[in-house]
Amino acid sequence: MTSGTPKTAGPAPERPRRGGPRAGVLGSAGLYAATGLAALLFLVPFYLIVRGALSTDPEITGEEWAFFPSDIQWGNITEPFEDPTVDFARSLWNSAVVGTLHTVGTLLVCSLAGYGLARIPYRHATKVFYAVLGTLMVPTAVTFVPSFVLVSSLGWVDSYRGLIIPGLFSGFTCFLFRQYFLGFPRELEEAARVDGLGHWGAYWRVVVPNSLNFFAALATITFISGWNSFLWPLVIGQDPSAWTVQVALSSYMTNQTVNFHLIFMATAISILPLVCVFLFLQRWLVQGIAQTGIKG
Incomplete structure (x- = not known):
């Protein structure tokens, strides 16, 4: 006579992994x-x-x-600084100033624009966003001459203003900030508004402190881009005192002579700041890129 208590089924047998542990070791080694x-x-x-x-x-x-x-x-290490034809130390300083101010200004302008497009209700916000994306399809060569004419008319040639201000806004950086802010928790901003903060207060006191990873990632990319820029500083910095390091490097190559070891040494010195910035911010760089929100 069988018992009325139903038998409980035991756990299903675990299927052996295809290939066994050896395949996993070989995959990791590869x-x-x-x-x-x-x-x-x-x-x-x-x-x-x-x-x-x-x-x-x-x-x-x-x-x-x-x-x-x-x-x-x-x-060879001291030779770039002893060259009487190029003030290499001055060019390094100019690149540091331009790269730093360009990074700070770009992050401020583009983050405010991205936050406004993502959070502030406005009837034409979508149209403005599409217009920003449209700027990405305009080749740089098309706007180069009008930008130079404008900067020249303002008297900004051979100045930090001419090197920095025209490139402060980036449509792609604005797009990344908008995508990131769309995925930012609204609960934090709503709590800030309950405390009496407006859009600016919520942005500055809540959003920015909780988005430092993303800001650091874009700061790294923006600084490297500003440091390596060549064509615009070449046109604006007509006086040697306004040369950036990339323009100074190009002066070592002439139609008559090419000083190879001097070019290599100056290049090695010029990339040291980029390596230091990358090593210092690499942890936030990986985390920030993972939080871009492009998938959403």
Whole structure:
């Protein structure tokens, strides 16, 4: 006679993983190998810059290749600063000022525009947003000459204002801020409005302090872009005292001579600030890019 108590089914047997643990080890090894190879390829240009910076011109242009110079030329480090034709220290300072102010101004202007498009109710907000996106389709060459004419008429040639102000607004950065603010928790802003804060107070006291990762990510990208800009500083900085570091680097190459070791050393010095900024902000850079909200 069978019992009336129903039998409980035991847990389903776990299916063995396809390939077993060995496949997982091989997959991890392949992933690490591919990552290491990619990292090595990205480091090759840096190796070539350092090697050329500590070599002589015959070693750089010679037919025989050596992994590293036999006699390291440490004196090349001070040579860019001793060149009487180019004030390299001044150009580094100009790039630092332009890159910093350009980053701060771009983040402020574009974050305010993105927050306004995402949060402030306005009948034509969508049209304004589409107009901002439309600026991304206009080639830079189309606006280059009108921008220069405007800057020249204002008397901003050979000045920080001419180097910084025309590039403060970026349609793509505004788009990223809007997408991010659309996914920002509204509950925090509603709590701020209960405390009597308006749109500006909610933005400055609630949104910005809780979005530092995203701001740091865009700050890194914007600073690198401002530091590496060449064409606009070349046209605006006509006097050598207004040259940025990229313009100063181009002056080492003339129709008559090319000083290879000087170019390599100046390049190595010019990328050190970018490496320091990236190493300092890389943690926030990865987290901020993951929070762009583009998927939404």
